[in-house]
Amino acid sequence: MKGVVFTNLFELVESEFGYETLDRVLEKCELENDGAYTSVGTYTCGELVQIVSALSEELNMPIPDLIKFFGGYLFGQFFNAHADMLTEYTTAFDLLLAVEEIIHVEVKKLWAHAELPTFEYERPSDSELVMIYQSTRPFADLCEGLIQACVEHYDEPIEIRRENISPDGTSARFHLCLTC
Amino acid sequence: MEQEVWQRRVNRERAARNEAEAFLESKSRELYLANQKLTKMADAWRYENEKNQAILDNAAEGIVTFEADGNIATFNPAAERIFGISIEAAMLRNFDELFDDIRFGDGAEIDSYVLDEAKEYCATDANGNTRVLNVALTKAESNRAISFVAVIQDRTKKRALEAQLAVAQKMESVGHLAAGIAHEINTPIQYVGDNTRFLQEAFDDLTGLLGLYEKLLFAVEQGAATDTVINEIQKSAEEIDLEFLAEEIPQATEQAINGTGRVAKIVRAMKEFSHPGTEKQVAVAINHVLETAATVSRNEWKYVAEMETDFGEDVPDVTCYVGDLNQAFLNLIVNAAHAIEKRQENEPEHKGWIRISTRRVDEQVQLIFSDNGCGMSNDTKEKIFQPFFTTKPVGQGTGQGMSMVQRFIVERHSGSISVQSQEGAGSEISILLPVIPPR
Numbered sequence: 108m109k110g111v112v113f114t115n116l117f118e119l120v121e122s123e124f125g126y127e128t129l130d131r132v133l134e135k136c137e138l139e140n141d142g143a144y145t146s147v148g149t150y151t152c153g154e155l156v157q158i159v160s161a162l163s164e165e166l167n168m169p170i171p172d173l174i175k176f177f178g179g180y181l182f183g184q185f186f187n188a189h190a191d192m193l194t195e196y197t198t199a200f201d202l203l204l205a206v207e208e209i210i211h212v213e214v215k216k217l218w219a220h221a222e223l224p225t226f227e228y229e230r231p232s233d234s235e236l237v238m239i240y241q242s243t244r245p246f247a248d249l250c251e252g253l254i255q256a257c258v259e260h261y262d263e264p265i266e267i268r269r270e271n272i273s274p275d276g277t278s279a280r281f282h283l284c285l286t287c
Numbered sequence: 288m289e290q291e292v293w294q295r296r297v298n299r300e301r302a303a304r305n306e307a308e309a310f311l312e313s314k315s316r317e318l319y320l321a322n323q324k325l326t327k328m329a330d331a332w333r334y335e336n337e338k339n340q341a342i343l344d345n346a347a348e349g350i351v352t353f354e355a356d357g358n359i360a361t362f363n364p365a366a367e368r369i370f371g372i373s374i375e376a377a378m379l380r381n382f383d384e385l386f387d388d389i390r391f392g393d394g395a396e397i398d399s400y401v402l403d404e405a406k407e408y409c410a411t412d413a414n415g416n417t418r419v420l421n422v423a424l425t426k427a428e429s430n431r432a433i434s435f436v437a438v439i440q441d442r443t444k445k446r447a448l449e450a451q452l453a454v455a456q457k458m459e460s461v462g463h464l465a466a467g468i469a470h471e472i473n474t475p476i477q478y479v480g481d482n483t484r485f486l487q488e489a490f491d492d493l494t495g496l497l498g499l500y501e502k503l504l505f506a507v508e509q510g511a512a513t514d515t516v517i518n519e520i521q522k523s524a525e526e527i528d529l530e531f532l533a534e535e536i537p538q539a540t541e542q543a544i545n546g547t548g549r550v551a552k553i554v555r556a557m558k559e560f561s562h563p564g565t566e567k568q569v570a571v572a573i574n575h576v577l578e579t580a581a582t583v584s585r586n587e588w589k590y591v592a593e594m595e596t597d598f599g600e601d602v603p604d605v606t607c608y609v610g611d612l613n614q615a616f617l618n619l620i621v622n623a624a625h626a627i628e629k630r631q632e633n634e635p636e637h638k639g640w641i642r643i644s645t646r647r648v649d650e651q652v653q654l655i656f657s658d659n660g661c662g663m664s665n666d667t668k669e670k671i672f673q674p675f676f677t678t679k680p681v682g683q684g685t686g687q688g689m690s691m692v693q694r695f696i697v698e699r700h701s702g703s704i705s706v707q708s709q710e711g712a713g714s715e716i717s718i719l720l721p722v723i724p725p726r
Contacts (some may be wrong), residue, residue: 124294126292127292130292130295130296133296133299135296140302141295141298141299141302142299142301142304143298143300143301143302143303143306144303145303145304145306145310145312146307147307147310147311148306148307150308244544
């Protein structure tokens with residue numbers, strides 16, 4: 108798991124709940140690196156799960172809600188960081204359709220060994236988009252948060268319906284329907 | 288408490304910074320090593336490129352590469368020399384435009400020119416000279432693109448030398464056949480001469496007799512006595528054997544006409560055979576070409592074998608280099624005669640025969656030359672098309688005959704030859720010639 112996910116999570120917690128909250132969570136987790144993460148590093152997925160679990164407990168917020176919330180924040184961060192590249196996409200569908208073939212390719216240029224999820228696309232009609240998420244990690248909730256934030260970013264009347272393919276969150280089907 | 292929190296935060300930030308710096312150092316090193324590797328690869332690539340370029344530049348053969356649309360991409364100096372155009376001019380052209388007899392059409396036909404073996408094509412160079420080029424075209428497919436590589440050998444000089452050699456060999460054959468031809472002509476000429484002399488003497492006799500008849504006519508007109516003249520006429524008619532002359536003169540005339548016809552046929556055959564031929568293929572009656580070869584070689588086989596022909600009536604004209612086929616057929620007939628002669632050395636009573644048959648097989652003509660000569664061993668059979676291989680004694684064979692047959696039939700006419708032979712029993716050479724030579 109790339110360190111940028113950890114540092115963004117910490118920024119979110121700090122800005123929304125204060126550094127003391129983050130400090131308590133990190134202390135509670137008793138991490139091997141004492142919670143020192145850099146965005147360019149690579150860490151185990153288990154560490155993130157451990158931190159998210161502790162955070163959920165600390166904030167008394169269900170883990171799926173917390174991850175979705177984080178997904179929304181992450182979208183904003185990514186969009187702002189790479190606005191020059193992403194402004195060419197004028198609709199949510201345009202951007203989401205570019206994830207697998209363009210955005211992930213760009214990510215791989217920076218992080219050759221990054222383990223990215225894969226997406227398959229279906230277009231039942233012009234107003235519908237189906238994204239099938241598959242990953243070795245259980246972050247379908249994070250994906251949902253990102254998709255939701257994308258739709259909100261473009262302010263489009265899109266209804267998102269999620270259907271879990273596997274119960275552990277490693278694969279899910281997102282049905283997006285433009286409602287008008 | 289707050290101070291402790293801040294201290295931990297500082298510690299975490301410091302540790303993160305250290306990790307990031309270590310990461311940066313590691314990446315810098317990786318970058319340096321990657322750069323080194325790339326530099327080495329670039330050097331190796333440059334070296335290979337220079338080496339390949341040197342090979343291309345110094346290759347004796349023209350090497351031309353072109354893309355799937357026919358556009359020329361590489362044109363080495365040898366190609367420049369062959370076609371007489373610069374690489375810059377070549378790059379503006381399609382590969383097929385370099386040749387007189389290669390046309391790609393819309394590009395779909397390129398694959399049809401990719402063959403297992405090289406093939407000869409003609410090209411007109413920048414000076415307007417026709418060049419004979421041996422082209423080996425291969426297709427190079429990669430993930431990125433399809434391209435074609437043509438290796439081109441200029442065979443113009445070789446072909447000219449071969450043509451000269453063929454003429455020399457033909458003239459050698461003509462020289463070799465000359466004695467036989469002279470003999471062939473001598474026989475009819477002799478009886479033409481005998482008959483003409485007979486006719487001359489008969490004419491003299493008849494002129495004397497006619498004089499007596501004129502004398503009789505004069506006496507009758509003058510009312511003079513005719514008994515003496517009539518006695519003279521009867522005596523003269525007896526002396527010149529008028530009855531015999533009336534019977535023999537038409538026969539002598541017919542024999543003389545036949546004799547001159549026979550001579551004319553031999554001379555015509557020899558003329559056709561020794562004609563240098565044309566550089567272009569023409570449609571000819573293949574049965575007639577065989578008759579010509581049999582006629583000019585008659586003195587080679589007539590003492591050892593009977594010639595039997597079975598020419599198919601439906602055999603179409605074959606588009607060919609007629610001079611080549613004349614020579615090839617002559618070689619096969621002479622070889623058959625020599626094989627029979629060799630067998631007769633051990634079996635003097637053996638009656639030899641040479642059979643030539645033709646028939647149409649779809650769009651090809653099959654010609655079979657068979658004989659009941661000495662045949663060939665398997666070892667000989669395997670080598671007969673090798674240049675300079677011969678089983679004949681020095682002076683009789685140069686080892687060029689069958690090699691020439693193969694070149695003329697297979698290379699020049701895209702035909703095929705199969706050989707069947709049994710040692711001590713005879714041989715059969717079967718030739719298939721396309722009616723219209725392939726492109």
